[in-house]
Amino acid sequence: MKLKEKDRKTFLRFQREEITAHIIYQKLASIEKEASNRRILEGIAAQEATHYDNLKRYTGIDVKPYRRGIVKYYWLARVFGITFAIKLMEADEESSSFTYAAYTDYPELLQMAQEEEMHENELIAMIKEExxxxxxxxxxxxxxxxxxxxxxxxxxxxxxxxxxxxxxxxxxxxxxxxxxxxxxxxxxxxxxxxxxxxxxxxxxxxxxxxxxxxxxxxxxxxxxxxxxxxxxxxxxxxxxxxxxxxxxxxxxxxxxxxxxxxxxxxxxxxxxxxxxxxxxxxxxxxxxxx
Incomplete structure (x- = not known):
């Protein structure tokens, strides 16, 4: 489905948020010592990359990530633990899921909204920090x-x-x-x-x-x-x-x-x-x- 011009700016923002989340989850996975937690993070990172590609098919361009967000969550994980950083990201994921769900004209975004909601359960299940x-x-x-x-x-x-x-x-x-x-x-x-x-x-x-x-x-x-x-x-x-x-x-x-x-x-x-x-x-x- 062709992207409506009035939605282009919003989709580019979505796209930037997805590539930022992809990189953050990758970095969190790289510092996670627990194998099961690391696999979950890597799986979510891959899913965020898929979301980015889906959005790119509508916009037709690549976007750069939010560098400040990457640095922020990486160091929060380093200082306060990976669970704390993940929970803050989880709040952002929840807000994104509701935003995607509002775009009923784009079937792929409805599926992405459901996948964003699944992140919460996976992240809660991985809390095993000492x-x-x-x-x-x-x-x-x-x-x-x-x-x-x-x-x-x-x-x-x-x-x-x-x-x-x-x-x-x-x-x-x-x-x-x-x-x-x-x-x-x-x-x-x-x-x-x-x-x-x-x-x-x-x-x-x-x-x-x-x-x-x-x-x-x-x-x-x-x-x-x-x-x-x-x-x-x-x-x-x-x-x-x-x-x-x-x-x-x-x-x-x-x-x-x-x-x-x-x-x-x-x-x-x-x-x-x-x-x-x-x-x-x-x-x-x-x-x-x-």
Whole structure:
């Protein structure tokens, strides 16, 4: 069927998106170590190339890919894992499938729309990354550090009223708590023989997540003399960590970002407020001045 002139510009855009996706999937396949995942990626890359050829039959010309998109998804896969990069691409694939379906005058595009929808199921089935299998351990360390440590630092702020003392005591508390959490996760994973997770790796993921969070939350008390400014910056850091982690988690696991972000933010800030008030009350009752 001959391409209508009013559709030419849109088809050229489709064509460019398909060749870009083809190259991205090829590059992701080249860095994927799992053989079954690599085969799926290579199959999808071949399918995107077919889509490009189908569109080219209508337009009659070759187009260049979006180089920025190729670089973006390649490095996202390198830094955050192939699953995260794939899930972001999956959202683009979904929007493309609906766009193709709108062009009912071109039978080949209807078939391409169905094939784009199939990508989602194939991509979800290939999630076998180690970092995602240990995501529960990361959540445990991160969540406990945010809830417990924001509360502890808020309590110290009111009770001690000295940023360096808060940072010092907070560091000791945080390191001890990280070691405790890592030990607990090790014993918990070791007792659950059917999880397929290694106890030492689970402990490391939990402990490191806890320590990184502790370091981020203590830093404002090292940088600023004023304890209230330190407290405000610390709470802002907590919200930022919650936002960044839950964005990553919601993309990689296809879960609702707002719900997860809201739950963690309310828990962390709620505990911080209660601990601040407890610190104030204890200071008044005991009469400690530092």
């Amino acid at each position: 970092r995602l299998s240990y995501m529960g351990s990361v959540v445990l360390g991160l969540n406990d550090a945010l809830v417990e440590f924001t509360g502890a630092l808020a309590g110290y702020t009111m009770a001690l009223n000295d940023s360096k003392s808060i940072a010092f005591i907070g560091s000791i508390t945080g390191i001890a708590a990280a070691l405790s959490m890592a030990s607990s996760e090790y014993l918990s994973t070791k007792s659950e023989t059917d999880t397929g997770k290694h106890p030492v790796k689970s402990a490391l993921y939990t402990g490191i997540a806890y320590l990184i969070t502790v370091l981020a939350l203590i830093t404002p008390f090292i940088l600023f003399e004023n304890v209230l400014i330190s407290l405000i910056v610390m709470l802002a850091m907590a919200i930022l960590i919650i936002g960044l982690f839950n964005y990553y988690y919601s993309v990689a696991k296809s879960e609702n970002f707002r719900k997860r972000f809201g739950e963690m933010a309310v828990l962390s800030l709620g505990v911080a407020l209660i601990s601040f008030l407890i610190g104030f009350a204890l200071k008044q009752v005991i009469g400690i001045e530092i």
